Amino acid sequence: MAMRKCRECGFPYWLSKLILWNENGTITMAVNPDYRVVIIESDFLTHLFSRIEESLGLSISHLVFEAQRNASVHTINSQLDKFPFFVGRWGPNRRIVVHAFCRLSVWLGQAYARAIDYKPGMGGEAIVRNPYNRELMAAIILGAFESLERMPFEHTWRRLGEEDVISIKPAAQRPEISERLELEYPELKPGHFHMPRCPSCGTPRELTYLRWNEEDGTIIDNRRNTRLAFLDGYVPTSVFRELEKELGEEIYPLIIQAEKDYTHRRMRELGIAGAAEGAVLPRRERESIYENALATLPLRGQGNPVDYRYSYDGLSVTVENPYNEHLLAGQMAALFEVAEDKEAEVEWSSLEPSSIVFNVRPREYQKA
8 A cells, every 4th residue: 555645745644643743842642742753863773772882892782672662562552542542452453553553664764564464462474674773673563562462572583585574472571671671751841943834734844855765664864865764762761771770871972972973974964064174164154054953953853952052162052852961962062063173072951851951162172
């Protein structure tokens, strides 16, 4: 079945009914305003967690897997626990819901998925093509079925011709660590960020650069030919929190640097160049870089930049409803480095819930 798209902007029609862009810098599920998603480069989490593993010399894949599984359970519960969607758990309706799971993975750019066998209560198999991350996609699938059937599942992979197939079956129990990785939902502040919207489906007009490839299960940013995906907004924080308990705060410089590198790459791909070495950009160009980059945060559901101030010696940005303070710190440092052509260091503080002030300054800057 071909993907139905908005006649005005080409955004997937049913996805526009499932998620909402809010004026407070978040993207949330329509039936659960506390549950948020973000748009990020599809390979970012793979790169980030691999980088942490390489630096620390230990595997964190089990933490990431269980955090993503929990996020998937919460996402599907937010739909199936409410009227009239709870009938999806009844008898043959579960087959319809499984088909919807597969469509959702395509709409979100997570993978192409197609069920080839499903027996309620016994498990099933599905072709999974181009997952943004194979094991995290498996965690999403397990979590979805655990929500649907209210029992734990386990999985294996096999090859069917040229395709990867995931097989799931009921499990005796979930790993103990899964209980430690429950999601936390910070209170969200209201906001008034204005973004031009499609008059037909209500999604932001500025996202017309997104292209859905239905048979591949991918979303491409046409401006830079880069794959993006809609992903859970709480998994990184949940994983970072558990890593800090076990390893201490030394994990955070790794996280900030990884995000900084990705932001540099994104800005290069968009043709946003910094100053020539030894030169200083005119104020209007620097201002344009800051304003344009910060305006993308709400579009990606990563927060609401309500105030920013800058000079050659520093940048201060207040973000309400940040999806993760360490990842945003990396973005702010990279933004300053591009605009000012100076290596940056970043600090932040929270004077009230769901509001963070990031202060960036040149690394060589000395306080008076």
